[in-house]
Amino acid sequence: AQRVTQPEKLLSVFKGAPVELKCNYSYSGSPELFWYVQYSRQRLQLLLRHISRESIKGFTADLNKGETSFHLKKPFAQEEDSAMYYCALSGLGGSEKLVFGKGTKLTVNP
């Protein structure tokens, strides 16, 4: 069964501190992994996808197939990073519906 687990519902850090949002997944084939972000009163938007291997707004995420993880990291958090973050996966073939984790609310304090 496809499942995405984000163990932290809430995460609070101070500005300038490193931040890591954890994501673990369960999938029988080869998934594609994503991070989506939802800022206050804005729509859900794509932050990263693992096949792009890019850094957006200073965030990076590496797919670790051995640990079935796709943790999101940023070395120096900014106040504007405060938002809900969702990890999601889809299969690499067929219907590309997304399976989402429950989300982590990140608060970056001044």
Add this chain to the structure above:
Amino acid sequence: GAGVSQSPSNKVTEKGKDVELRCDPISGHTALYWYRQSLGQGLEFLIYFQGNSAPDKSGLPSDRFSAERTGGSVSTLTIQRTQQEDSAVYLCASSLGPKGAQYFGPGTRLLVL
């Protein structure tokens, strides 16, 4: 260009009534998805349309839920005989193709009294 739009933005209805939610995808996007976001369940997939293929309805929670996509563009999600547990934010997303990044609309917040 314009993003995915949804209407209405908010809908309050009485238990037992039918509701229709509309989604206008990004022009040229062949894939369209409906998701539901609720406090208890998080974000759940409902239904997926891709071109002229038969839709993937595997996420619809009951036969009270149905959706159609006319002309490969606009989609309507219909909930018949609404129940209080249907209260949620209904999100629509579209992508250029089945492997494309999904772009989300602002959602329709449904409240069933």
